[in-house]
Amino acid sequence: xxxxxxxKPRLLARGIRKSFDDRVILDSVDLEVYPGQIVALIGSxxxxxxxxxxxxxxxxxxxxxxxxxxxxxxxxPGVDQDRIRQEVGLVFQSYNxxxxxxxxxxxxxxxxxxxxxxxAEAEEIALQWLGRIGLADKAQSFPDKLxxxxxxxxxxxxxxxxxxxxxxxxxxxxxxxxxxxxxVLDLIKDLKQSGTTIVMATHELSFxxxxxxxxxxxxxxxxxxEGEAAEFFRNPKQPRTKEFLARLTAR
Numbered sequence: 001x002x003x004x005x006x007x008k009p010r011l012l013a014r015g016i017r018k019s020f021d022d023r024v025i026l027d028s029v030d031l032e033v034y035p036g037q038i039v040a041l042i043g044s045x046x047x048x049x050x051x052x053x054x055x056x057x058x059x060x061x062x063x064x065x066x067x068x069x070x071x072x073x074x075x076x077p078g079v080d081q082d083r084i085r086q087e088v089g090l091v092f093q094s095y096n097x098x099x100x101x102x103x104x105x106x107x108x109x110x111x112x113x114x115x116x117x118x119x120a121e122a123e124e125i126a127l128q129w130l131g132r133i134g135l136a137d138k139a140q141s142f143p144d145k146l147x148x149x150x151x152x153x154x155x156x157x158x159x160x161x162x163x164x165x166x167x168x169x170x171x172x173x174x175x176x177x178x179x180x181x182x183x184v185l186d187l188i189k190d191l192k193q194s195g196t197t198i199v200m201a202t203h204e205l206s207f208x209x210x211x212x213x214x215x216x217x218x219x220x221x222x223x224x225x226e227g228e229a230a231e232f233f234r235n236p237k238q239p240r241t242k243e244f245l246a247r248l249t250a251r
Contacts, residue, residue, distance in 0.1 A: 149180030
């Protein structure tokens, strides 16, 4: 097992630019994420949060800049994108579970067919995770028999079961009823305690304040302000940040 160098960024991005036709979505975005850290991306809809996550996972091709994962330039031409996506898991707000597969099979699919694990080994890993989140009794159920919170926790577990170097979470609570949000956030807290490295786009500001290590406020594709979570929320520096936080906390 490779020893973790906690002093070096697990993910490093420099000068990330992304546009669709003439519309600039990300404009020279820099990002550093260290092992075991949670970085929260906040900002209005359309600010570039989801696009940034999709660029980090290589779903979207960047127009300019570079992305390194543990020192490897994963934005270089010819990089094996499928291999990188095993190491950089991305979970969407819409769950994306396979409706025709049981919860157990949803989790074991990539373990078996991508990582080459045996059926028994894959199921052992999946059942350990399902037990950890209190869904062991749902292993043979299909997604439509689960609540939204249970489906989202399954989607997150499906990603972390592959033991990725980095987990990207894209507004994973925004499609949930308010009473189901807490169980997903509790899982993220648990993952943080176990040392999972996470970048998450979220509108749950109190959660970002209490759990994230670093917060980045994106505004129209630019980093308007960033900083250590507690200080960021206690003492925002930029007028645009103050306006954004005041508007959301007033709701």
